[in-house]
Amino acid sequence: xxxxxxxxxxxxxxxxxxxxxxxxxxxxxxxxxxxxxxxxxxxxxxxxxxxxxxxxxxxxxxxxxxxxxxxxxxxxxxxxxxxxxxxxxxxxxxxxxxxxxxxxxxxxxxxxxxx
Amino acid sequence: xxxxxxxxxxxxxxxxxxxxxxxxxxxxxxxxxxxxxxxxxxxxxxxxxxxxxxxxxxxxxxxxxxxxxxxxxxxxxxxxxxxxxxxxxxxxxxxxxxxxxxxxxxxxxx
Numbered sequence: 695x696x697x698x699x700x701x702x703x704x705x706x707x708x709x710x711x712x713x714x715x716x717x718x719x720x721x722x723x724x725x726x727x728x729x730x731x732x733x734x735x736x737x738x739x740x741x742x743x744x745x746x747x748x749x750x751x752x753x754x755x756x757x758x759x760x761x762x763x764x765x766x767x768x769x770x771x772x773x774x775x776x777x778x779x780x781x782x783x784x785x786x787x788x789x790x791x792x793x794x795x796x797x798x799x800x801x802x803x804x805x806x807x808x809x
Numbered sequence: 810x811x812x813x814x815x816x817x818x819x820x821x822x823x824x825x826x827x828x829x830x831x832x833x834x835x836x837x838x839x840x841x842x843x844x845x846x847x848x849x850x851x852x853x854x855x856x857x858x859x860x861x862x863x864x865x866x867x868x869x870x871x872x873x874x875x876x877x878x879x880x881x882x883x884x885x886x887x888x889x890x891x892x893x894x895x896x897x898x899x900x901x902x903x904x905x906x907x908x909x910x911x912x913x914x915x916x917x918x919x
Binding site: 725727729734735736737738739742749750753785787792795797798799800801802803 | 813841843845851852853854855858860898900902904905906907908909910911912
């Protein structure tokens, strides 16, 4: 079946602009996660959702970052007033449920470049 | 807090060589442990996992054993192929969040 999909695959923007990154989880998966991967590093946790609500947003770096999941499926990560330091690959993952040992399946990522 | 430390790369091997990538972790609870792999131009894929102490995860000829006494989850493969060239990430899952190591780049030469 279809895996996690993310759009766009690449996004180039200018400093100060607003961007939205979209994630479509695996069908039937109730938990959804966002991570950020900087060059040469492992992914770092940003936020996760169980259903429509953000269960833990402790990884969001500041209030310029916000994510929503209004219908419990597709999620959008929103970044306001982008900065060059926001350049990274943004990864989305989903899991069947929010069980403590549930495997997370990753999408291909959105590569964001802020000029 | 939770953290994962894995062997720095890059690692370059000849085909059919033995591969080991060391991974140790620090966790406050009893995490599940994972190895993810990222092939060139592709996204992160789960390679194997272990959910409790002494469990062995295995897939595609790779193995890793969850060692609670040494807080380790070393990845091994007895005979690598060119197609194993990739970046390998060790990770732990605790409180629903994955914490990753920095990744180890492995290149296998024919």
